Amino acid sequence: MWVVLSLAIGVEVFATLALRASDGFRKKVWIVPVVVGYLASFYLLWLTLSLGMRVGIAYGVWTACGVALVAVFARYLFGDPLTGKMLIGIALVIGGVLTIELAGAVH
Template structure:
């Protein structure tokens, strides 16, 4: 259940970021309620995951890294933004770092 809560936090955070991009720097004001809602929901789910005992280092690491990777991929598909090999390598390094944090937490 804790990982599902974290997954919901990640999905809602990425949605908020995509809404932020769609708002064109908040010039399209109609996106503001969706942006605010998505970020509040994300922090709510993250809070619930932490309250159920997930380590903050693991939760934040997975949340942030997954958000980076999903945002880059979705921005490529939805907005035609670049996703270069170098960016892909960076995403892989971030994922490796999160894996190492998770393994370190599991061995404690």
Template sequence: MTWVLLMAAIVLEVTATLSLKASDGFTRRRWIAPVVLGYLASFGLIAVVLARGMAVGVVYGIWVACGVALTAVLGRVVFGEPLTRAMRFGIALIIGGVLLIELGSVAG
């Protein structure tokens, strides 16, 4: 269940970030609620995940890394932003880093 909560926190954070882009500097007011509520809910879920005993380094590393990778990919899909070869390589490195963090936390 802890992993499900972490995944939900990631999805909410990515949704809030994409909504922030869609708000166009908060000039499109209908996007303000998803931004604020998404970030608040995401941080709330992160607090629950930490309270359930998952290590802060693992939680934060996975949350940030997955958020960056998903935001880059969805930024391409939703907003047509560039996703260069270097960015794709960076996403691959992020995935590798997340795997190493998780494997390291189990081994330690």
């Protein structure tokens, strides 16, 4: 289940970076990777849910990791800003998801 979710995150990050690389779809070569990547990511997220992971956990981890990884990779690939305040925000998002995960584990 966690392996499938990790794949969903990786594919979503790739698709989002491809979306950025497409320059508003002015670079047509990126359209297929974006569309296929998002479809594959949603399929893998669906598969994660069908394997029994709770939607709040799966979606929270998927989005938090996606935000963090896209921000870091975009910094190095495209020179996008990554300020200290942004890093604090990313840490808060990840902390929130971990809190939900830990609270969800206790019944």
